[in-house]
Amino acid sequence: MSTLELVLLVLLTAMTVLSALMVVAVRNLIHAGFGLLPFFLGIGGFYLILSLEFLFALQLLLYAGAVMVVVLFALMLTRDVMNPHVRQTNRLALAGAAVSASLMVFLLGVIYRSLKPLAVLPGAVDADAITRELGRLLLHEYVLPFELTSALLLSAMLGAVFLARNPKVELEEEAG
Amino acid sequence: MNLDNLPLHFFVLLSAVLFAIGLYGLISRRNAIAVLMSIEIVMNAANLNFVAFWRYLHPQSLEGVVFVLVTITVAAAEVAVGMAVVLSIYRMLHTVNVDEVAQMRG
Numbered sequence: 001m002s003t004l005e006l007v008l009l010v011l012l013t014a015m016t017v018l019s020a021l022m023v024v025a026v027r028n029l030i031h032a033g034f035g036l037l038p039f040f041l042g043i044g045g046f047y048l049i050l051s052l053e054f055l056f057a058l059q060l061l062l063y064a065g066a067v068m069v070v071v072l073f074a075l076m077l078t079r080d081v082m083n084p085h086v087r088q089t090n091r092l093a094l095a096g097a098a099v100s101a102s103l104m105v106f107l108l109g110v111i112y113r114s115l116k117p118l119a120v121l122p123g124a125v126d127a128d129a130i131t132r133e134l135g136r137l138l139l140h141e142y143v144l145p146f147e148l149t150s151a152l153l154l155s156a157m158l159g160a161v162f163l164a165r166n167p168k169v170e171l172e173e174e175a176g
Numbered sequence: 177m178n179l180d181n182l183p184l185h186f187f188v189l190l191s192a193v194l195f196a197i198g199l200y201g202l203i204s205r206r207n208a209i210a211v212l213m214s215i216e217i218v219m220n221a222a223n224l225n226f227v228a229f230w231r232y233l234h235p236q237s238l239e240g241v242v243f244v245l246v247t248i249t250v251a252a253a254e255v256a257v258g259m260a261v262v263l264s265i266y267r268m269l270h271t272v273n274v275d276e277v278a279q280m281r282g
Binding site for chain 1: 182185187188189190192193194195196197198199200201202203204205206207209210212213214216217220223224227228231235238241242244245246248249250251252253254255256257259260261262263264266267270271272273274275
């Protein structure tokens with residue numbers, strides 16, 4: 001690992017962790033929503049390190065694109081009920097901090113003790129071959145989950161439209 | 177990038193840290209949209225774990241990546257439905273704080 005790579009890795013890790021902290025801890029929720037963007041990009045950067053260009057593109061399109069837009073839309077549509085000067089945590093905040101901190105310490109301890117030290121990436125992989133094999137897998141071995149996912153997406157879309165429509169407006173339109 | 181001697185520990189530890197951060201947000205946030213954002217952090221931590229274990233332990237078979245693809249799709253569906261529910265609650269009760277929505281409490 002050269003010095004430049006080390007510096008880049010440290011920067012990427014710091015960006016990911018700090019933006020995740022920003023999402024969960026910042027009081028102004030619009031700022032918290034924008035914190036999701038560097039977080040998703042950072043995770044995508046780790047996919048690139050693990051030579052998954054296809055997953056990086058998906059991460060950009062779906063998370064940094066679609067999910068970000070939906071979250072920001074929802075935040076802006078409900079902005080009048082969120083006061084950035086009011087505390088944004090409930091009474092479980094201290095207990096939650098204690099629980100997640102102890103879980104983190106526990107996980108770090110377990111991982112540190114039990115994982116065998118795998119010091120090196122096992123050989124370089126061909127990113128094009130991975131994408132090709134992924135397409136083949138999705139249409140052969142995993143065609144059932146793949147098609148179920150499309151059914152899930154369709155029902156989620158219909159459900160979202162049904163839930164988010166405004167019944168009052170429709171009644172007024174029918175009456176008028 | 178070519179980080180040849182980066183250990184698997186790094187990714188697993190990072191994803192444990194991100195999971196804990198997301199869990200904290202999940203427990204402590206009042207705003208339902210912020211709770212959904214914390215869920216996204218937790219899911220991304222899990223995805224990173226899947227991909228890291230695939231790359232280090234089973235680079236020949238792509239099951240881990242297929243898992244991540246399905247997870248990303250499910251997360252997108254979850255966000256869409258979740259935001260629709262939040263907007264519907266906002267329209268009915270004029271609040272998005274999860275501790276004020278107690279209509280189903282017995």
